[in-house]
Amino acid sequence: MLLITCPHCGERAQAEFTYERPVQTVIALDAPVEVAVETLYNRANPRGWSWELWRHTHGCGAWLKLHRHTATHEVAAVALLEAGA
Amino acid sequence: MSRLAAGGMVRRDRPVSFQFDGRTYQGLEGDTLASALLANGVRLMGRSFKYHRPRGALSAGVEEPNALVQVGQGGRFEPNTRATDLYLYDGLVAESQNRWPGLALDLGAVNGLISRFIPAGFYYKTFFGGPKAWLVFEHFIRMAAGLGKPPTRPEADAFEHRSAFCDLLVVGAGPAGLQAALQAARAGARVILVEQDRQVGGTICRDPALIEGQEGLAWAKAAGAEILAAGGRVLLRTTAIGYWDHDLVTLVERRVEAGQAPGLDGLSQRLWHVRAKRTILATGALERPLLFSGNDLPQVMLSTAVRTWIQRFGVLPGRRALVLAGDDDAYRTADLLQQAGAGVTLLELRQTTTVPGQPFPVLTDVKVIKATGGAGGVRAVEITVKGQRQTLDCDLVAMAGGFSPVVHLHMQAGGALDWHEADGSFRPVSPRQNQICCGAANGTAGLAETLAEAQAEAAAVLLTLGFNRPDLAPPSVQSAGSSGPGLPGLPLASHGRAKTTFVDFQNDVTLSDIDLAWREGYRSVEHLKRYTTLGMATDQGKTSNILGLTQLAALEQRPVPAVGTTTFRPPYTPVTIGALAGAAAGGHSAPRRRMPLHDQHQALNPLWQPLGYWDRPRAYPRPGETLHQAALREARATRTTVGLTDVSTLAKFDIQGPDAGVFLERVCATRVRQLAVGRGRYTFMLREDGLLMDDGTVWRLAEDRWLLTSSSGGADRMAAHLSYVRKVLAPELKVSIANVQEHWAAVACAGPLAASLIAPLLIDGAAPAHMGLGRGVLDGTPLLVLAASYSGERAFEIYLAADQSAGLWRHLADKVLAADGALYGLEALEILRIEKGHVVVGGEIDGRTTPGDLGMAKMLRPGGGYFGAQALQRPALQAPGRVQLVGLEAMGSVIPEGSMLLTAPGAAPEGHVTAAGLRVLQGGSIALGLLRNGEARLGETLLACSPTRGVTTPVKVVSTVFHDPAGERYRG
Structure with missing residues (x-):
């Protein structure tokens, strides 16, 4: 179980969080049809570092961006979604 | 004895x-x-x-x-x-x-x-014979499969979970673990020491030694006591079963033995989640058996086990013992056996003895051909000595095949292994997390060396954690003999019959199985493992994996590390499911949510039905009524007079802000924004792939305040979805969302008398028009009255603060019953909505249907811009030949729920029945279904076929609205 440092709440167990999706699978509401369908169905499955959306569902509720290694589960960075890029 | x-x-x-x-x-x-x-x-x-x-x-x-x-x-x-x-x-x-x-x-x-008919890969081979062969084998396989029987009764005792944090977690309270934990405790670090045995000491329990001039076990007990006194925790009968990500280690603490009644706390086992800054793995090593025919007979044992029986338990397992020496550790066993009064011969598998001058006979250059005996145990061993055949009588065989460090937790933590040819063992290297292997687990032999290593490792850990460590010398040690290196190249060469030479004792995998698998092309260790089931039993190959690997390497003519190892997975030893569940069993396995009116319903003794995490009344049967009779009576009352039902579980979101309307049009696929204040409408939402996700109603309470309702079961999903759209897709909008599902109770009052019944509650004294809203008050509690109909009758949903809802329910229930109406539950609700042709999430909105499939394409908002709009354009979702919602009228017997829809007996299904009901007042079986090109097939006759019920009956395709197609009744 990962230990995730929520910018609001500090170190918390993974059980408090919900994994949502890799950042690059987000489909903008105004994305062209081709882009939306491509993003929906042709997804990379990287072995390595990945930026992901998580939510501190059973904590402060914040949307977070995690930089996580998909093979080793190391977490290099946790940022609030609002903090940009 | x-x-x-x-x-x-x-x-x-x-x-x-x-x-x-x-x-x-x-x-x-x-x-x-x-x-x-x-x-x-x-x-x-x-x-x-x-x-x-x-x-x-x-x-x-x-x-x-x-x-x-x-x-x-x-x-x-x-x-x-x-x-x-x-x-x-x-x-x-x-x-x-x-x-x-x-x-x-x-x-x-x-x-x-x-046995020649059930060789390696037997299960797989049965699949190649076609389905008929499997039918023959299945019975036999199921009889033979599995080890023990599963329990038949629910667990009688309690299990609990507990979390803990510490500076240093030490797994294993043998000499290495004790020494490391003792150092850390003395330095003031928070220490948890875990031991799977019921006492500390580890190998000292079988191999006595003098440590610091004390008898070893006394030293161990004193060390344990000192750790406790320094504030550390010593958990006995506790096994570290898994090393997970981010240094989480799970422990299972057995408070009582299997099958034993617990103490007053009723607690059987405890699962610990421990996060430690550092973890020392002092898990020791396991001895390996030797390979010869009949090596699985009773009384053929590991050499260290023999010492344990004698030293720990005072039991001499045999009186005429043969000790097979693959390493120097065997001499200790022979020595101890002789001291205990047994006759001993040591059979040195190596060319010469490395420890000459023994008081017992030693034969060198021995090859073991086979052990013979039966259920009573081994009786003789056939060997060759320098090529000459001999048979030795015995009642005990001790096998010293060298040691394998227990590297399971190290591997689970992401560490790697390094092969040591000299003693044929994998040793831990390259830790990825904060784990440190120490002592025999690290391949270190000898008590003095082990203690010194533990001392040094603990000191290094304390330094990195910032503790002032007491500068102590490692304890002095006197012990009888020491474990030397094993046989170069492993004592593997087997000289007897491969078919009865066992590698994996628990899964009955023999040398010949490995040979066969290799000949059949299973060259990868991962394939070999699955094909032969080597190491896949409940012991996870603790005694067999290295032997199997070495045999594979020999067949491949490659070095052992080139063949590789399989993955060590948690748990280290089997864990009962109860420990993993902890307190989350039975009624505690999922949260139970109670409606605010739960007690009012309970007083009427309804039939309950789970809906998501909620319990809702299914029907309120009168004495002697069946579920069906009660539901039909409730539905008929709603159609003829008035019905009252609790809809408090509906998902409800209070959405406010200048951009609230814009936000709703991002979420909902229908027109929303131009809705006038005081009006509402039906809406639905799509998933990212363009299929229907949920449906509900949206109401404009004020210029910039809206109420969104959606399905009860999908409430949590909808809350997460709204948050995603708000925070990730449309962060620029000025809108706030409050989930008010549990804050607002809601009751629905439906039927021809509903309007007159609720009108006195409204401030202006008049019931709102269909899809309009009104404000009311009861005993000072404000009411929001929404004129929405799910039943097809004139109907109102009345929302109010959840903690005030009992008064409203009592007030309306009295009026409804006085007007010859009925309280109704989910079953009547279902009957009413089917007759009206309304869809339901989980029924027609089944994760496969589009708005077009359900006849709602015209409601889609032109121009898109809503969630899922792009994917809805996918050709497959627009192609002809999709299923479409239809009504079905029985031409023969009652239409069975879930039937296939066929054009002729035996034809391919063209759709299915999603919900079966009846005409509430007139009677007669009707249903809703999804049928290929359904909208164009009105009037066609099909067969509704339910093989599970053994019913096939003709049905006619009709419009989905069976009741009041003109919609005159709900408009009032």
């Missing part, structure tokens, strides 16, 4: 009575089941998995593959318990496994005679 006159760590003044296979025996406190059985002369403890060969205890510890028993009775029953890892208690009841009808006479043993 094999109990020695003195010695051992058992309480000779405390006899313990227990049962094994129906017979009562006496053991001593401190015995394991296995040691007590051996003390009673019981050598046969189980039958093997596949061939039902007689087996005794191979080991004296948790690695035991053979002596598996089922323990306890009723709610305290546990199968596959190792007799060597089960401490005796008064009243223990154990039974051997894998035998029928009895252990001594086992009819399954004929499997041994037909």
Whole structure:
């Protein structure tokens, strides 16, 4: 179980969080049809570092961006979604 | 009796009575089941998995593959318990496994005679014969599969979870672990020391030594006491079962033995989640067996196990012993056997003896051909000495095949292994998390060396954690003999019959199985493992993996590390499911949510139905009424007079802000924004892939305040979805969302009398028009009245603060019943909506249908811009030939729920029945269904076929609205 440092709440167990999706699978509401369908169905499955959306569902509720290694589960960075890029 | 006159760590003044296979025996406190059985002369403890060969205890510890028993009775029953890892208690009841009808006479043993028909990969091979072959084999496989029986009763005792944090977690309280934990405790670090045995000491319990001038066990106990006194935690009978990500280690603490009644707290086991800054893995090493024909006979044991029986339990397992020496450790066993009064011959498998001048006979350059014997144990061993054949009589064979460090937790933590050819072992290297292997687990031999290493590792850990460490020298040690290196190139060469040379004892994998798998092309260790089932039993190959790998490497003519290892997965030893569940069992396995009006419903003794996490009344039967009769009465009352139902579980979101309307149009696929204040409408939402997700209603309460309702079961999903759209896709919008599902209760009042019944509650004294809203008040509580109809009748949903809802319910229930109406539950709701042709999430909105499929394409908002709009354009979702919602009218018998829709008997299905109901007032079976090109097939006659119910009946395709197609009734 990962230990995730929520910018609001500090170190918390993974059980408090919900994994949502890799950042690059987000489909903008105004994305062209081709882009939306491509993003929906042709997804990379990287072995390595990945930026992901998580939510501190059973904590402060914040949307977070995690930089996580998909093979080793190391977490290099946790940022609030609002903090940009 | 094999109990020695003195010695051992058992309480000779405390006899313990227990049962094994129906017979009562006496053991001593401190015995394991296995040691007590051996003390009673019981050598046969189980039958093997596949061939039902007689087996005794191979080991004296948790690695035991053979002596598996089922323990306890009723709610305290546990199968596959190792007799060597089960401490005796008064009243223990154990039974051997894998035998029928009895252990001594086992009819399954004929499997041994037909072993050539059940070779490696037998299960897989049965699949190649086509379905018919599988039908033949299935019965046989199911009879033979599995080890013990599953429990038949629910768990009687409690389990709990607990979390802990510390500076240093030490796994294993042998010399290395004790020394490391002691150093850390003295330095003031928070320490948790974990030991799977019920006492500290580890190998000291079988190999006495003098440490710091003290008897070893006394030193160990003093160390444990000092750690406790310094504020550390020492958890005995506790196994570290898994090393997970981010240095989380899970421990299972056995408060009582398997099958034993717990103390006053009722607690059977405790699962710990421990996060430590550093973890020292002092998990020791396991001895390996040797390979020869008949190496699985009872009384053929690991050499260290023999020492454990004698030193720890005061049991001499045999009187004419042969010790097979693959390493120098064997000499200790031979020595101890002789001291205990047994006749011993040491058979040195190496060319010459490395430890000359022994008081017992030593034969060198020995090759073991086979052991012979039966259910009573080994009787003789055939060997060659310098090429000359000999047969030696014996009643005990000790195998010293070298040691494998216990690297399981290290591997689980992401560490790697390094092969050491000299002693044929994998040693831990490259830790990825904060784990440190120490002592025998690190391949270190010798007590002094182990203590010194533990001292150094603990010092290094304390330094990195910022503790001032006491600068102590490692303890001085005197011990008899030391474990030397094993056989160069491993004692693998087998000289007997490969078919009866066992590698994996628990899964009955022999050398010939590995040879066969290799010949059939299973060259990768991962393939070999799955094909032969090597290492896949409950012991996870603790004694067999290295032997199997070495054999594969020999066949491949490659070095062992090039062949690779398989993955070590948690748990290290089997864990009962109850421990993993903890308190989250039965009614606590999922949160139960109660509606605010739960007590009011309960007083009416309804039939309850789970809906998501909620319980809702399904119907309120009168005495003598069936569910169906009650639901029909409730539905008829709603159609003819008035009905009242609780809809508090509906998802409800209070959405406010200048951009609230814009936000709703991002979420909802219908027109929303131009809705006038005080009006509402039906809406639905799509998933990212363009399929329907949910539906509900949206209401404009004020210029910039809206209420969104959606399905009860999808409420949590909808809350997350709204948050995603708000925070990730449309962060620029000025809008706030409050989930008010549990804050607002809601009751629905429907029927021809509904408007007159609720009008007095409204401030302006008039019921709102259909899809309009009104404000009311009852006893000072504000009411929001929404004129929405799901039943097809004129209907109102009345929202109010949840904690005030009882008053409104009582008020309306009295009026409804006085007007000859009825309270109705989910079943009547379903009957009413089917007759009206309304769809439901989980029914017609089944994760496969689009708005077009359900006849709602015209409601889609042109121009898109809503969630899922792009994917809805996918050709497959627009193509002709999709299923479409239709109504079905029975032409014969009642339409069965879930039927296939066919054009002719035996034809391919063209759709299915999603919901079956009836005409509420007129009677007659009707249904809703999804039918290919359904909208164009009105009037067609099809067959509704339910093979599971054995019913096929003709149906006519009709419009989805059976009741009031003009919509005059709900407009009022």
